[in-house]
Amino acid sequence: AQSVTQLGSHVSVSEGALVLLRCNYSSSVPPYLFWYVQYPNQGLQLLLKYTTGATLVKGINGFEAEFKKSETSFHLTKPSAHMSDAAEYFCAVSSDTGRRALTFGSGTRLQVQP
């Protein structure tokens, strides 16, 4: 079985400050890991993904995440927050069987203060 834990259901940062959203996973096999963003009344948009290879993954909108196997973590960062980053962010891990069944974390709502 696999699971995802996102620490902090709400995170508030000032515009221009570092964004750090935490994600820890549990998987019995090497995982595929994803970060998605969801704006109000919208679907999910993929920010970035880790499958194999380089452990530092760069995504869209200036976001990046680092896969740390020893810590079973895949934290999402952005050096400088923008007002448009305010949204809900979901970390997800792929299924044990490799087939398309994402297990999502509970989400972190990011608030950006002016």
Added chain:
Amino acid sequence: KAGVTQTPRYLIKTRGQQVTLSCSPISGHRSVSWYQQTPGQGLQFLFEYFSETQRNKGNFPGRFSGRQFSNSRSEMNVSTLELGDSALYLCASSLGSYTNTEAFFGQGTRLTVV
């Protein structure tokens, strides 16, 4: 190219009724997955179809069913609706059936059961 299209966007049904939701994937995509999103349970995997075959199923009762047509369009059906079925239902499409390929999400269908 056009994204994933879900219809209808909003739906209100009465307890005991049934409902059918539709998802048109991105052209060329053969995998369609369905997820339920609720405030209490978060994002949960319902099922995945690939080339008209159900490849994977989540932990939902038999009232939830789906199918995929030869053009890759998919429908999900919920029979004997319960209040707890009120949720945002998201459809995702991807080229292949494995989770190392990107899944593109639609905007969802907001189902309200009264």
